[in-house]
Amino acid sequence: MDYDLGTDAVELRKRLRDLISTHIPEGFLGACTNDPKDLATTESFCKMLASDGLLALAWPKEHGGGGGSVWQQTVLREEMWAHHEPRGAQYMGINWVGPALMRYGTAEQKARHMSAIAAGEVIWCQGFSEPEAGTDLASLRTRAVPDGDGWRITGQKVWTSYAQMASWCVLAACTDPNAPKANRLSLFLVPMDRTGITVRPIRSMLGPHHLNEVFLDGVEVFPDEVLGELGDGWRVMREALAFERVGIARYARCESLLDRMQSELGDNWDELPESIRTRWVRALIDLRVARLLAYRAVSLQDDPSAGAAASAARIATTTCDQQVAELLFDVLGPTALDSGSSAALHGAVEDHWRYAQAATVASGTIEVQRMLVARETLGAHG
Amino acid sequence: MKTALPEDIAEFSAVATKRLVRFGGPQAALQAETDDRLRQDARTALSDLGAFDLDVRSSSDDLLAAAVLCQAVGATALPYPLVEELMAIDGARLALMNPEAPRIDHGDLAGDWIAADLDGTRYRVQPSSRTAARLGPFLVPATLSPPDGTVPAVDVDLHLTLGSWRIVGAVQQCLEITRQHVVTRMQFGKPLAEFQAVRFTVADAAVAARGLHELAKYTISRIESVPAQVRSADALILRLKAGETARQVLRTAHQLLGALGFCDESDVSVLDRHTQSLIRLPVSTEMLAMRLLPGIRDGGFETLFSGPVSA
Numbered sequence: 001m002d003y004d005l006g007t008d009a010v011e012l013r014k015r016l017r018d019l020i021s022t023h024i025p026e027g028f029l030g031a032c033t034n035d036p037k038d039l040a041t042t043e044s045f046c047k048m049l050a051s052d053g054l055l056a057l058a059w060p061k062e063h064g065g066g067g068g069s070v071w072q073q074t075v076l077r078e079e080m081w082a083h084h085e086p087r088g089a090q091y092m093g094i095n096w097v098g099p100a101l102m103r104y105g106t107a108e109q110k111a112r113h114m115s116a117i118a119a120g121e122v123i124w125c126q127g128f129s130e131p132e133a134g135t136d137l138a139s140l141r142t143r144a145v146p147d148g149d150g151w152r153i154t155g156q157k158v159w160t161s162y163a164q165m166a167s168w169c170v171l172a173a174c175t176d177p178n179a180p181k182a183n184r185l186s187l188f189l190v191p192m193d194r195t196g197i198t199v200r201p202i203r204s205m206l207g208p209h210h211l212n213e214v215f216l217d218g219v220e221v222f223p224d225e226v227l228g229e230l231g232d233g234w235r236v237m238r239e240a241l242a243f244e245r246v247g248i249a250r251y252a253r254c255e256s257l258l259d260r261m262q263s264e265l266g267d268n269w270d271e272l273p274e275s276i277r278t279r280w281v282r283a284l285i286d287l288r289v290a291r292l293l294a295y296r297a298v299s300l301q302d303d304p305s306a307g308a309a310a311s312a313a314r315i316a317t318t319t320c321d322q323q324v325a326e327l328l329f330d331v332l333g334p335t336a337l338d339s340g341s342s343a344a345l346h347g348a349v350e351d352h353w354r355y356a357q358a359a360t361v362a363s364g365t366i367e368v369q370r371m372l373v374a375r376e377t378l379g380a381h382g
Numbered sequence: 383m384k385t386a387l388p389e390d391i392a393e394f395s396a397v398a399t400k401r402l403v404r405f406g407g408p409q410a411a412l413q414a415e416t417d418d419r420l421r422q423d424a425r426t427a428l429s430d431l432g433a434f435d436l437d438v439r440s441s442s443d444d445l446l447a448a449a450v451l452c453q454a455v456g457a458t459a460l461p462y463p464l465v466e467e468l469m470a471i472d473g474a475r476l477a478l479m480n481p482e483a484p485r486i487d488h489g490d491l492a493g494d495w496i497a498a499d500l501d502g503t504r505y506r507v508q509p510s511s512r513t514a515a516r517l518g519p520f521l522v523p524a525t526l527s528p529p530d531g532t533v534p535a536v537d538v539d540l541h542l543t544l545g546s547w548r549i550v551g552a553v554q555q556c557l558e559i560t561r562q563h564v565v566t567r568m569q570f571g572k573p574l575a576e577f578q579a580v581r582f583t584v585a586d587a588a589v590a591a592r593g594l595h596e597l598a599k600y601t602i603s604r605i606e607s608v609p610a611q612v613r614s615a616d617a618l619i620l621r622l623k624a625g626e627t628a629r630q631v632l633r634t635a636h637q638l639l640g641a642l643g644f645c646d647e648s649d650v651s652v653l654d655r656h657t658q659s660l661i662r663l664p665v666s667t668e669m670l671a672m673r674l675l676p677g678i679r680d681g682g683f684e685t686l687f688s689g690p691v692s693a
Binding site: 001002003004005006071078082252255256258259262269270274277278280281282284285287288289290291292293295296299309312315316367369370371373374377378379 | 387600
């Protein structure tokens with residue numbers, strides 16, 4: 001039993017911190033801001049990572065990836081999220097669109113998309129959720145009606161992150177409303193500039209680009225754009241999302257924020273109320289536990305118990321995210337609501353609090369994670 | 383990275399648990415409250431398992447074996463001060479205590495005792511007699527000598543860590559009892575396990591128990607390799623988390639078992655009463671948190687960002 005990530009992973013962490021400190025401006029809070037320079041920062045950073053074989057680190061080398069170990073991938077996830085995800089929206093293409101293409105894509109689809117994703121040249125979005133189907137994705141209503149050799153898709157997607165900046169979408173639609181629920185859906189790889197697609201941003205507390213509506217009005221799609229088998233979309237979607245099963249390394253940003261806040265406070269840290277400082281202790285303990293649960297889930301890999309282990313890790317890390325958000329706001333007291341570059345940690349605390357509100361909702365709600373843990377613990381009752 | 387226990391340790395854990403269950407589990411501990419022979423028999427059971435041949439101070443394999451043995455002791459509420467005997471100095475069992483209110487678990491057992499506080503200050507002790515308390519039934523008030531030297535800091539850390547493994551065992555067993563109860567107990571025509579509120583409560587307890595186990599494995603795996611300052615913080619972190627997780631899981635167990643869980647015929651009641659001495663002593667979790675405060679400033683409390691790049 002040892003918890004050593006390995007020399008290559010530790011070296012990668014050093015290298016990534018060097019790259020970030022050199023190329024990411026102080027106060028960077030991710031691509032989802034109103035300042036176009038932030039998006040440009042992520043685009044140039046992704047290309048730099050790609051040229052060093054680090055953008056698609058997890059991918060096999062034959063697909064243009066870096067062939068990195070699972071622990072290198074873990075470190076990459078931690079360092080990117082800790083530093084406000086300087087890959088911007090591209091992590092989605094890297095983390096699951098690419099792996100899904102590797103498993104289900106045709107030779108033509110792989111040739112068209114894989115190298116572009118690995119090179120950091122393209123942003124993907126995910127057209128899954130709908131106004132009437134969030135967590136229950138098998139109930140999607142968007143229809144793909146046969147038309148000539150292909151289909152025309154009509155419907156509405158919602159909560160679609162990065163839809164304004166994306167050039168491609170993995171779009172889920174119902175191709176056979178009369179089939180059993182598990183066989184109704186198909187996935188399509190659709191360019192976002194195709195006629196009939198309209199994106200409308202949704203103003204939200206999370207900030208720009210996080211949430212959008214996507215309206216589909218008779219959008220034409222073709223047989224060579226189906227990902228996997230027709231009617232097999234539900235299975236492909238579930239397996240594709242499982243590539244991300246450990247989820248975002250939220251604990252890493254929390255640890256980073258607490259470290260930065262402590263540095264900013266200096267000796268004033270000792271003047272914080274005792275109740276705040278002991279909450280700080282408990283937050284750091286919970287973050288250590290969340291990190292270890294994530295490591296456990298990663299180490300289980302293909303073990304049948306890996307799914308529940310990943311759900312446990314997600315529950316721990318998403319609740320930590322909110323715990324740290326509240327702690328840091330209480331540390332700041334009357335200046336907690338200040339935002340922008342003049343606020344604490346260049347606005348990172350206020351930004352974290354807002355984004356943390358979605359932690360237990362995004363990418364599988366905490367209720368779904370609890371159901372999965374309960375299923376393993378108690379069996380399939382209920 | 384290998385997050386699983388080595389195979390031989392996992393096998394020893396299974397053997398130890400089986401032997402201690404055969405000894406009688408929590409119901410034997412209940413009987414020991416009024417029959418001292420059970421505690422000597424408990425020692426025999428531990429001896430059969432080779433417990434007293436383990437050298438926890440100088441062999442990492444022995445330390446790991448001791449950890450899973452403590453886990454089995456915790457799961458069965460074995461009525462014997464295993465950690466104190468494993469940490470004995472010159473044949474005297476070592477008790478960790480708060481000098482403001484010295485208490486020794488099983489302090490009435492024959493044999494020599496010494497005590498240390500969390501700063502490592504050593505004391506000679508004079509145990510008195512048991513008080514027939516419901517919570518911590520084997521606790522014995524003690525009188526301390528003036529400070530009498532020190533014990534190595536690593537002894538305090540090992541003591542806290544092995545005690546935490548006992549709590550891990552108790553937590554896991556309470557969760558298992560709860561699981562068995564909710565899948566079989568019928569209410570409103572169906573098992574409790576079919577009610578979503580019950581499922582979510584069990585899921586939260588299961589996540590807490592899993593997290594504690596991972597933390598316990600992590601802590602013991604690096605206890606011999608990290609700097610002393612980090613090792614001490616690690617031990618406090620684990621003990622704090624163990625105490626708070628035990629409170630959460632025991633609360634869950636009591637709530638879901640209903641009145642049954644308060645009865646001594648239920649193992650939950652015995653596990654709860656007998657584990658309280660580890661959850662509350664030598665100091666409260668709040669005091670443990672206070673002791674961790676300096677570590678946040680001086681780097682003893684290691685995080686991903688507390689120092690040069692670390693794993």
